[in-house]
Amino acid sequence: MADGALAPDFKTIAEFRKDNDKAIRSVCRQFVVLCRNLDLFSQSIIAIDGSTFKAVNNRDRNFTQGKVKARMQQIQQSIDRFLAATDSADRATPEVAEAKAERLREKIETLKQQMPKLKDIEAQLHDSQDQQISLTDPNARSMATSGRGTGTFGYNVQTAVDDKHHLIIDHEVTNVGNDRGQLSNMANQAREEIGAESLTVVADRGYYKGLEILACEQAGIATFVPKPLTSGSKAEGRFGKQDFIYVAASDEYRCPAGQLLTQRHSSMEDGMLLHCYYFSGCQSCTLQKQCTTGKERR
Template sequence: MAYIQGEDRNQNILFPESIEEYIDKDNPVRIINEYINQLDLEALHFNRATDPRRGRPPYHPADMLKLYLYGYLNHIRSSRRLETETGRNLELFWLLKKLRPDFKTIADFRRDNKKALVKVFRDFTRLCNSWQLFGKELIAIDGSKFRACNSKRNNYSQKKLARHLAYINEKITGYLQELDECDEQESLDRKPDAREVRERIAQLKERKEKYQTYQRKLEQTNQNEISTTDPDARLMANHNNHVEVSYNVQTTVDAKHKLIADFKVIDKPNDLGQLAPMALRARKILGNQQFTVLADKGYYQVRDLEYCTRKGMTVYVTKQVYSNKTGDKDFYPDRFIYDRDNDCYLCPDGHKLSYYRTRKKHDKILGDDYRNPKACQGCPVKSRCTRAKIGRTVFRHRSQDFLDHIDEQTRENLATYKLRQIIVEHPFGTIKRAWGASYFLTRRKVSVSAEIALSFLAYNLKRVINILGTEEILRRLRENKKAVPV
């Protein structure tokens, strides 16, 4: 049986008369071209947005922006790969009018326009909002770790530096002893290699000075760690309990079409303290004062929850369950039931823990402690409950009544809360797994913010294409006036 055969490479063919004829009318590359042509790049503060009067003519920032957006939309982030594509990709021939910038020029554009690239993401968000693509009723907030351009080997804590310095001191001592032995054996026939030993000592002293410099810097800045390749990155644990030097990318996603409304790159390993700032930013971006916010237990913080509630937002967030000293789940703090009428706690074994004291910090009331030392001393399950000699102490936060209200509110709306993963983890799953962009190529927070802005812009554009279709987007873009920057 014959196989499907290709055409003869030497056969003459008649090409279309223009590049335009190669690109279909519904090709998404036309959206990139139309959208970026409408942007006011000077107002967005792109470098060289105005026509230079002197020197060699540069590439227009619109062309470079088109190249990057096309690249990220097609999972191509590297400047060298983008350079390769400009020489072989027919869609880029059309989009860039056969321009072929080298990889250095491409990389420099991203480096020189970091803040402007974030503004383009904001502008497209504004455009989606004007097209009624955000529901503005239900949003989800979450964070995800993206690996930084910094290996664990080039990340140092005080403990790690002390370990390295102890090792170096031990090696230097050993080499000094070797030099002493060499001096004693000078009269013998064997010629010891003293010069090599001295070179090793010099190398170790150089490393020692480097580590001591890191130590002093940590002490001066009062930081816990230092990354030498990317100073803004920090050691963080991901969902698989693997520890990597990373950034924590916070996102706000609207439930209607799973479009990203906002993002922020932070260098903190956890999400505490991010709920209120992200929710308030979303309120400003979406132009809606009241909506429901979904978040996981990493955002469970009284101050943020109270602030969002005061601002008219409804928050569904799972309760942060803390363990006890023994690790026995039957005696976790949430297993102690508060008796409001008698102002006491009932432990799992049925004993009452009465009010003991009010806990304060800097004259600010934190909450109350409850305990019953007498009952604990004779309790048969004390070893499972606590390791304290005096017995178990239960802390009740000053805003516990409010937290109980939040917990009850979340339990009553569990079906809505379960939408959180479907909404907010969709962009992360697409970008990190499907597109392979789980790590950054650039360094410093402002640079990785520009990187992730391009990824999120490409994600939102892809979603809008799936929602409206290419022809409808082109029609709307052509009806719009020149875009106004955010």
């Protein structure tokens, strides 16, 4: 008789998903069609977000060319060290020398057995599209995250959710550790799934990328994505870039003091075309200290 607490472990679930990927996608697609027929989607606003799921694979079971070479070098250094220790053991008393030498020979043999396995992995890496191999979970990849020098092994699952009943419209599993390049792809897929001509998408600031927002606009998809808070001025209590409102009709900016900043000149910097806007009366402005640390203007 089955125990009431009986449940599949995470590895069983992961393997089931991997072995039945096409069938699961088909079921999800049929579910979306059913929801459309029942008019459960608003066909106007969707939210997109990503969730990171750790893989069964750990760091030691993931390999790149650099990791393989480093591991081979470590093994060779260990073998050399054990060989030197064997020479030292030979100079001890016969009984002690034999016992110690036997232990060292076993360690050396164990290390030598690892080399062919690493060479086999190295050969597989040449055929790998992204130059990575994960032994426990073959689909898992090392994903860089926002933390410097950090990363995680797993998946970034993208989800598009309807705002009417909070139903999942579309999903996609990626191996990219951030969401910056996912906006237009998920937005277009979601619109296609619900059969909408126009669509409004909301997402957090992790999705903010100019080219992605432009791609959505060109596809007729309106996006609401907050800009990342990267302004040093804002952190120090001064006005940030978002406090300056662009007036498209006259190609000017309106500053927090209400003055219009006109375009004065343009220049190239690091391959980018920069336009300079300012107001001639900045020096006499009562808000100058909240705007800039410079003597003249921002």
